[in-house]
Amino acid sequence: MNDRLALKLNANNTKMIDQLFNFLEENPELFEGNLSSKSALVNMLVTDYIAALIKQWDDNPKIFYSDLKRRLLFKNKEDKTTKLIKLEHSQMDRINMILYLLMDTNQAILRSDKKSYLHLNSMFESGNLENEVFAKLADLVEQDNQKLFKKNHRQGQNLL
Known part of the structure; x- marks a missing residue:
């Protein structure tokens, strides 16, 4: 057969x-x-x-x-997307490090403590000063983004 x-x-x-x-x-x-x-x-x-x-x-x-x-x-497109996602995550990590450094600088100025970074708390744990600062910064960024979106929308511009 x-x-x-x-x-x-x-x-x-x-x-x-x-x-x-x-x-x-x-x-x-x-x-x-x-x-x-x-x-x-x-x-x-x-x-x-x-x-x-x-x-x-x-x-x-x-x-x-x-x-x-x-x-x-479409392997190349997925590879590029994966690389972009990894870059975005690393950028977010760097931004978080900068925020921690800013908080540390603020504490060092207030306390005149050169090793105040040892006393920093997580930005993501609620109930501490670092979390309150992080939340306020996140709100400000969100408000700025909304204002920018509305402004660009009124002017007929795309965001990307």
Whole structure:
């Protein structure tokens, strides 16, 4: 019994296969192996894509196909997004360090204590001076952002 499967490509896929095949015929150094026909090219592409999917699902069997497709086809965009998120987190850490230093400076001036940083409390624990200062600064930043948004909206400007 023959288990071979005959596939019919739609017009768009046929056009893309033709384009890729012509490109690879003009640039054979970019292709490993012998490119004998469009059918061989399609078989190679299907084999590679299916192997990549199987590997991804072996690594994480609960991931959706749409996420796999995005990961395989748009890897550079995801890498850039991940890098931007990491940069944003590091910037927030630096901002928090600056806020702590400002609070420390304020305490050092009030107490004439050179090692007042040893007495700093977390900005994120409620009920202490550092948390009150952090909350007030956050409110001021939020108010400024709202004013800027309203001003730019009235002037017809986009924020980004």
